[in-house]
Amino acid sequence: MELNANAFGRNARKALHDKTLQEALGRTTGRFLAHRDAAIAAFPEFEATRERASRIKQDALDHLDAYLARFIAEAEQRGAIVHVARDAAQAREIAARIARDEGVTLAVKSKSMASEEISFNEALQGAGVTVVESDLGEFIIQLAGEAPSHIIAPAVHKTREEISRLFERHLGEPRTDSIPELVGMARRHLRAKFLSAGMGVSGGNFLVADTGSVVLVTNEGNGRMGTILPRVHLAVVGIEKIIPRMADLPTFLRLLPRSASGQAISSYVSIVTGTRRAGDPEGPERVHLLLLDCGRSAILEGKYRAILKCVRCAACLNVCPVYQSVGGHAYGWVYSGPIGAVLTPLLVGLPEAGPLPDASTLCGACADVCPVKIPLPDFLLELRSDAREQGWKTPGEIAAMKGYAGVMKRAGLLEAIERIAGVLGQFFTKGKGISGLPYPFSGWTERRDFPAPAARPFRKLWKIKRGVTR
Amino acid sequence: MRAEGPIPVSLFFTCLADAFSPGVCIATVEVLERFGATVRVPLSQTCCGQPAFNSGNRKEARAMARKFLRSFPDDGYIVTPSGSCAAMVKHGYPVLFRDEPPMLSRARAVGERIHELSQFLVDVLGVTDPKSDFSGKVTYHDSCHLRRGLGVVEAPRKLLRAVPGVEFVEMEESDRCCGFGGVFSVKYPQISCRMTERKVERILATGASYVTSGDLGCLLSIGGLISRVGYPVKPIHLAEILAGGTGRPSSFAADAASGDARPPGTVRGAGGR
Numbered sequence: 001m002e003l004n005a006n007a008f009g010r011n012a013r014k015a016l017h018d019k020t021l022q023e024a025l026g027r028t029t030g031r032f033l034a035h036r037d038a039a040i041a042a043f044p045e046f047e048a049t050r051e052r053a054s055r056i057k058q059d060a061l062d063h064l065d066a067y068l069a070r071f072i073a074e075a076e077q078r079g080a081i082v083h084v085a086r087d088a089a090q091a092r093e094i095a096a097r098i099a100r101d102e103g104v105t106l107a108v109k110s111k112s113m114a115s116e117e118i119s120f121n122e123a124l125q126g127a128g129v130t131v132v133e134s135d136l137g138e139f140i141i142q143l144a145g146e147a148p149s150h151i152i153a154p155a156v157h158k159t160r161e162e163i164s165r166l167f168e169r170h171l172g173e174p175r176t177d178s179i180p181e182l183v184g185m186a187r188r189h190l191r192a193k194f195l196s197a198g199m200g201v202s203g204g205n206f207l208v209a210d211t212g213s214v215v216l217v218t219n220e221g222n223g224r225m226g227t228i229l230p231r232v233h234l235a236v237v238g239i240e241k242i243i244p245r246m247a248d249l250p251t252f253l254r255l256l257p258r259s260a261s262g263q264a265i266s267s268y269v270s271i272v273t274g275t276r277r278a279g280d281p282e283g284p285e286r287v288h289l290l291l292l293d294c295g296r297s298a299i300l301e302g303k304y305r306a307i308l309k310c311v312r313c314a315a316c317l318n319v320c321p322v323y324q325s326v327g328g329h330a331y332g333w334v335y336s337g338p339i340g341a342v343l344t345p346l347l348v349g350l351p352e353a354g355p356l357p358d359a360s361t362l363c364g365a366c367a368d369v370c371p372v373k374i375p376l377p378d379f380l381l382e383l384r385s386d387a388r389e390q391g392w393k394t395p396g397e398i399a400a401m402k403g404y405a406g407v408m409k410r411a412g413l414l415e416a417i418e419r420i421a422g423v424l425g426q427f428f429t430k431g432k433g434i435s436g437l438p439y440p441f442s443g444w445t446e447r448r449d450f451p452a453p454a455a456r457p458f459r460k461l462w463k464i465k466r467g468v469t470r
Numbered sequence: 471m472r473a474e475g476p477i478p479v480s481l482f483f484t485c486l487a488d489a490f491s492p493g494v495c496i497a498t499v500e501v502l503e504r505f506g507a508t509v510r511v512p513l514s515q516t517c518c519g520q521p522a523f524n525s526g527n528r529k530e531a532r533a534m535a536r537k538f539l540r541s542f543p544d545d546g547y548i549v550t551p552s553g554s555c556a557a558m559v560k561h562g563y564p565v566l567f568r569d570e571p572p573m574l575s576r577a578r579a580v581g582e583r584i585h586e587l588s589q590f591l592v593d594v595l596g597v598t599d600p601k602s603d604f605s606g607k608v609t610y611h612d613s614c615h616l617r618r619g620l621g622v623v624e625a626p627r628k629l630l631r632a633v634p635g636v637e638f639v640e641m642e643e644s645d646r647c648c649g650f651g652g653v654f655s656v657k658y659p660q661i662s663c664r665m666t667e668r669k670v671e672r673i674l675a676t677g678a679s680y681v682t683s684g685d686l687g688c689l690l691s692i693g694g695l696i697s698r699v700g701y702p703v704k705p706i707h708l709a710e711i712l713a714g715g716t717g718r719p720s721s722f723a724a725d726a727a728s729g730d731a732r733p734p735g736t737v738r739g740a741g742g743r
Contacts (some may be wrong), residue, residue, distance in 0.1 A: 449694045459483075
């Protein structure tokens with residue numbers, strides 16, 4: 001997926017004026033949040049489960065090498081072929097080679113954020129393979145030629161009219177307002193693809209080290225068809241998705257759907273372990289696991305390790321007032337909302353995603369809902385500090401901060417400035433608010449007034465009132 | 471209620487209140503004195519450094535934090551009419567000084583002593599009756615740093631409910647960010663405004679005459695929008711309600727001498743037209 005994170009400000013302004021998007025965002029995030037709150041209220045063990053999940057993930061990350069080695073050994077023993085890609089280019093190369101070697105011309109794919117990271121579809125198309133997205137949301141945006149805008153609801157920004165128009169144009173279906181009819185159209189179209197595809201591509205919510213299994217948590221059943229019907233199954237998964245034991249899985253299955261959509265459990269949980277064995281009624285003859293490092297090892301070594309605990313539930317997006325205002329496309333890459341604001345700069349580098357860590361009021365709502373307790377606001381603050389230390393702050397901001405600190409170091413100087421500002425402010429505004437501040441504060445007063453400084457700051461009043469001078 | 475002997479309190483009045491709403495600082499002193507505090511005001515204090523810290527400029531933030539730690543005496547409570555500035559001292563300073571053990575232990579000790587006003591009144595002094603004479607229908611906005619940063623949710627509500635003339639009404643999404651966010655509102659003013667608009671919608675839906683909060687920053691943003699549009703609701707800091715409203719000029723009114731006689735519809739708010 002094309003990287004466009006540095007255009008956050010421009011993207012956000014566009015999103016704020018997109019009426020359809022604004023309506024869809026309010027509707028969808030509100031629904032997810034309400035369901036989440038209800039599901040968690042009805043699950044008294046939530047806090048304890050959350051604590052356990054956080055600890056399991058921390059352990060998995062602290063010993064990732066060992067768990068990864070175990071996972072690979074177990075998966076290979078069960079017939080899977082494991083590939084590890086150090087970066088996106090290598091991952092694309094491996095994916096294309098697999099498709100060519102397996103003689104695939106059509107692949108059906110169920111949602112995988114990791115595959116978006118490496119521009120998987122483009123890689124396969126380059127190898128002459130047609131890739132059809134099979135998640136309803138992904139299918140819709142593939143027809144529209146767009147990128148996902150939400151982790152679990154990629155087409156959240158589309159109305160049913162837009163979808164109907166897309167289906168008319170690309171599938172030759174009649175126009176309809178009926179959601180069940182639209183779903184039926186997509187289903188008929190996709191069934192044919194599932195039956196003729198040579199390869200099913202999936203992501204993976206969890207990699208289970210002690211069994212070598214890939215776990216898929218889905219609601220549409222396409223993940224199951226994609227991993228069972230085609231002769232070859234390829235799973236594209238980040239290495240951080242490891243959990244140590246199958247016995248750990250229930251902990252995560254309790255948290256993920258509740259945090260994501262407010263469901264107690266998702267419609268489907270598929271546990272894919274190796275290739276079809278003798279006597280199995282179904283399953284792929286060949287299983288390839290493409291494990292992505294793509295910057296994760298580097299994150300693992302540093303102070304942001306805990307970001308890799310993320311289970312991609314999207315609760316932080318839904319609750320984030322910034323995400324709710326601008327939607328996912330504004331963030332300019334695969335991951336959006338608070339998790340994207342941290343993860344994207346870590347994966348692609350601050351120079352490529354500089355505006356994202358600033359795209360937060362640090363309100364902390366994201367940390368409140370995170371099922372694995374990632375300290376997202378702390379990480380945003382760290383990234384802003386890294387930006388300064390690595391020289392990515394603008395000279396204007398640095399000068400402003402130096403000026404601010406220079407004044408604030410001296411109470412007397414501050415008071416003098418406050419008094420001058422107070423006199424000027426009262427004179428020019430007649431004691432009323434300021435409706436137009438100069439750049440860079442002009443945006444502030446576009447739709448809000450800024451208060452005029454008080455005629456006499458408190459420090460001065462206090463000296464007069466109490467007769468004290470220090 | 472704790473009452474034996476004077477309670478030593480140093481006022482951290484905050485740079486924002488100092489410059490824009492001195493009435494909030496005066497109200498804070500009055501309330502503290504009403505409940506037996508001996509209030510000292512260290513006049514060498516300036517800013518806690520939050521704008522620098524939150525924008526990643528830690529070198530400047532550290533200089534501010536050092537200055538703050540020097541400005542306050544080594545004993546007694548530190549009380550401030552700002553959840554966000556208290557949270558900065560309590561949680562931000564330990565981050566700033568994580569590699570400087572002597573400063574770190576000083577920062578932690580000061581962090582133990584600092585309280586936001588409503589938190590101090592309820593949790594430390596055990597105040598149940600604010601002895602205020604304010605009257606009006608009031609809704610309360612949870613500032614993010616007071617609620618999530620300091621975990622103060624009930625204290626301001628308890629106090630508001632206990633003021634005889636106050637009709638307290640909860641707004642929907644009271645804990646949702648107002649969009650101010652300090653540097654955020656300068657870097658992304660359009661997103662900030664959108665968030666403030668949603669907050670003001672929720673405030674108006676309550677039909678309250680006043681919206682109050684424990685943070686001046688939020689009230690600047692909320693009040694700025696109210697003032698621009700001329701909505702019939704008045705922003706007022708919690709300290710001012712607790713100090714007592716009858717005949718008291720709001721610090722949001724720029725001309726402190728002209729009193730509080732205007733009906734809410736012509737609020738001058740954090741500004742005015």
